[in-house]
Amino acid sequence: MKRIAALILLASLSANVLAFEPFVASDIRIDGLSRITAGTVFNYLPVNKGDRITNDAAQRAIRALYQTKFFSDVELDRDGDILVIKVVERPSIAKLTLRGNKDIKEDDLRKGLKEIGLTEGETFDRLSLDRVQQELIRQYYNRGKYNVSVEPHLTNLDRNRVAIDIEIREGKVAKIKEINIVGNSAFTDKEIRKTFESNTSNWMSWYSKDDQYSREKLSGDLEKLQSYYMDRGYADFGVDSTQVSIAPDKRAMYIAASVKEGEIYTVSDVHLLGELILPEESLRQLVFTKKGETFNRKAIEASSDAIKSILSSIGYAFAKVTPVPKLDKEKRTVDITFYIEPGKRVYVRRVIFQGNTRTEDDVMRRELRQLEGSWYSQPAIDRSKIRLQRLGYFKKVDVDKKLVPGTEDQVDVSYKVEEQSAGSLMFGVGYSQYSGIILSASVSQNNFLGTGDSFTVGAQRSDYSTSVNASYYNPYLTDNNIGIGYNASFTKTDFGNTNSDFVNYTSSTTAFTTFLNFPITETDNVRAGMGLSSNKIKLSYSYVDTTTGLVQTTSQSPQQLIDYQNAIGHETIHSWTGQLGWNHDTRNGYWAPTRGGLLSANVNVALPGSTVQFYKLDLEASHYWPLGRGFVLYLDGQVGYGNTYGSQTYSRTFGDYKQGANYDFPFWENYYSGGVRDVRGFQDNTLGPRVCVGTTIDPVSGKQVPIRPNANGTCSGSIYNYSQPVGGAFKVLGTAQVYLPLPFLKDVNTARVSWFVDVGNVYQSYSTFKASELRASTGLSLQWQAPIGPLIINFAVPIRSKADDSHFEERIQFTFGSQF
Known part of the structure; x- marks a missing residue:
């Protein structure tokens, strides 16, 4: 074919060169130009004015002009001593239309067409169009669509222009009807094909698409077949032959592979x-x-x-x-x-950052563990990449190394990042079944002016809560990564207005904290802080009797809470707090990690001098494991424990609280369980200890006592039929979650779907813990970083509950909007 093309080209060149005696061109004239300028032609022309024109020189000129692909015909002539070049310009592409493509995106198609010169405004070349047609057919064949049709339509327009319309009929993907492995005796077909991506049609094929034939997929499966045997001792295993046949209608594929197992070595x-x-x-x-x-x-x-x-x-x-x-x-x-x-030992000459349009180089450079001028270290480079990813400023971080030209022992390492928004100005409306309508406004920046500092100022209002929050954090107060943070907040919460049967009281808290963060190792840090808070507790429909100085209530608030507040003799609770925490973080990402884990231990203490001296200890252990094919396993366990300490005794006797006895753990600091971020399938904060509203007369003692829940959770004689959750001082929570690879969710940093199992509950104290009281649920969860804020939708089914939980079960739970 090449020889035939060469002969045709030679014949055409010879035909376009008129036989003439050699002469010296006094001038060169070009006829036939319309779009292309004469200057462009002269740039490609190998002869000039004053040159001696021979037949060889004329053929070189014609060949050079043909190779520009500007002309469909070139002819040389002579007018006296003037060389005349007659050309016929190729048409330009005025319009390029693609129709019918669904499997391959139009942007990807147009990018490929542009690379071969088939784009609007360029000169039209029929050969390029033919190549495009064959390449598109090849790509669809690779996708298993063997009945694809690609038909280009050409329309001539005025002024030597053309319009190209490429009509694509993709057809259906050929389905795999049979896969036969011939020659295997050591392992069954089922064992061998367990890891194959290709499969015959089955009940999951609608999701996995494993029954759709692909040449690349089959090639990968044959490699897996070889690995399967060679990983089990068959060192001389080989695939003798493969045969792929297609049905006449090009809709069914039949695959056969002949193998030679060999012996175990x-x-x-x-x-x-x-x-x-x-x-x-x-x-x-x-x-x-x-x-x-x-x-x-x-x-x-x-x-x-x-x-x-x-x-x-x-x-x-x-x-x-x-x-x-x-x-x-x-x-x-x-x-x-x-x-x-080993090759040459190399060191890093320079570390280069690309793509950071907002983030300062220094902010990225301080995360590096590979330093310029030091020996190359792949672990240090990989660790640097993970640290950059965990900042949360970038969608993607890629790293590359290149030898410095002219050297064998120097490399430049470049980190190419794709920035994502690290700040927001948000005015939002959200809703959750627990909080009702949520109105919020906030200004936040996790990378303030590209410095790496973060701040948030915001306010939020829901049916039961109003909060104002301001925080600031500088992760590099010193060069050795000691960070400092501040937080000020005001929160007013009326638990009686929640959309659940929650215990009724109002809490108004003003707080300020500051803390220092100390890095201990590459993955460990310690945080220490101090703070102060003022918390005004007001029981629903309550007032202070001016004669006795005691809290009284007309209804709704549980008697146990009234007695506790009267026993400590305070309505406003003042606390001096100290915090100490440790984190061990090996996660490989910020928004959606796929490997690594988090271990944390935190203790918060209300120091001596506070109205109530107490402490809270929180422990958490979580880890991510990639399972392959996009599946990720996540396990998480949490324990919370609270108690009072020191010499603290009640100043009064009320109900169960006797004068001189040690304080119980304060109810406003209780842990709660259940909800959209806890044990899903149960209403927010509804698990654990419950109390009733109102009092009754004890038939034994004849005294007035608080109404307590019956065995089924009801409150006979109370203004509420069901008991109200009040939380407790000890909490246990465990979660097992598998993130699922869904084809319509390409970016896991934006959205993820998971199947989960939650187990947990909250108890009055550690001594009352009973494993039989743990609740459990399972279901599906969607987490989406939506423009309006994080959105969570859960479909959960309780799989372990008590009869009195039925009032608090919730199959579908969702929340969206900003959260503080």
Whole structure:
């Protein structure tokens, strides 16, 4: 074909060159130009005015002008001593239309067309259009659509222009009807195909699309087939042949693969050769295949990667480790040799940042663990990437290394980032079943002026709560990453106005805290803080009797709470607080981590001099594990414990609270359980201890006593039929969650769907804990970082509950809008 094309080109060139005697061109004239300027033609022309024009020179000129692809015809003539070049311009593309493409996005198609010169405004080349047609068909074939039709339509327009309309009929994807493995005896088809991406149609194919044929997918499956055998000792396994046939209607595919299993081999010896750099004993600890073990290719590859990793951590950025197995087919053994080529030891000349349009270089550079001028270290580079990702300023962080031109021992490391909004000015309306309508306004910036400092100022109002909050945090008060933060807030909460049967009282809290954050290791930090708060507790429909100085109530507030407040003799609670916390954070992301975990321990203490001296200890352990194919397992466990301390006694006797007895844990500091972010499937804060409203006469003592819940949770004689949750001083919560890879949710940083199981409850104290009282639920959850703020929708079904929980169960829960 190439020879035929060359002959056709030679014939056309010869035909376009008139036979004439050589002459010296006194001038050059170009006829036939309309869009293209004469100057452009002269730039490509290999002859000039004053040159001697021969047949060879004329052919070179024609060839050069054809290669510009500007002209469909070029002809040379002579007018006296003037060289005349007659051209016919190719038409320009006035309009390019794509129709019918759904599987391949139009932007991707137009980008590919532009790369080969088929775009609006460019010169039209019929050969390019033919290549586009064949390339599109090839791409659809790779997607399993063998009945695709690509038809280009050409319309001639005035002024030497054309309009191109590419009509695509994608058709249906060919479905896999059969997959046959021939020659396997050691393992069944089911065992072999367990990891295949290709499969015949099944009840999950609507979601997984595993029955849709793809050449690339089949190639990957054959590689998995080989790995399956070679990881189990079959060192000489091979795929003899594969055959893919298609039905006449191009809708069904039949796949067959013939394999040769071979025999199981054991490792006879392992050698390390080359320039080892490190002591051989140290390197052998990184070799995961040993003499006498069954041959395992995965272990051999892991050994190579481990040796390369340790060498890359001490400067050998381009180290090569090549495993060479030598098979003895008679003894069925394998002798494995690792050839180590460390290459030059290199150091990092420069660290370059790209894409940070807002964030200052210094803010990124202080997160680096790979320093300029030091030896190259892959672990330090990888750790730097994770630290940049966890800032929350960037959608994506990519890292690359390049040798400095002209050197063998210097590299430049570049971090390319894609910035995302780190601040917001928000006016929002939200809703949750617990809070009702939420009105909010806030100004927040997690990367203030690109400095890495963060602040938030906001206000929020719901059916039961009003809050104002202002906070500021500087993560680098000092160069060694000691951070300082401040927070001031005012919150007024009327629990009686919640959309659940919650215990009725009003809390108005004004608080200020400041804290220091100390980094201890790469993944550990300690936070210490001090604060003060004033909390005014007012029971619903209550007043202070001016004669006795005691709190009285007309209705609604539980008698136990009234007695407690009267026993301590205070309506306004003052607290001096101290906080101390420790975090061990190995998560690989900020919004949506996929690996790593968080361990934390925090203690908050109301110091001596506070109205009530108490402490709260909170422990949490969570971890993410990638399961493959986009699935991520998340486990989380939390424990909260509170108690009073020191010598504190009641000044009065009321109900269960006797003068001189030690204080109970204050009810306004209680933990709560249940809700959209807790044990899902139960209303917010409704699990755990409950109290009734009102008093009754004890038939034994004849005294007036608070009404207590019956065995079924009801309150006979109370103004409420059901008891009201009051929380407790001890809380347990456990969550198991699997994040699901859904094809319509491409960006996990924006939205995620998970299947969960929650277990937990809250107890009056640690001594009252009973595992039999734990509640559990399961369901699906959608978390979306919506423009209006975080949105959570849960569908949950309680799978472990008590009869008296039925009033508080909730199948569908949702909340959206900003949260403080």
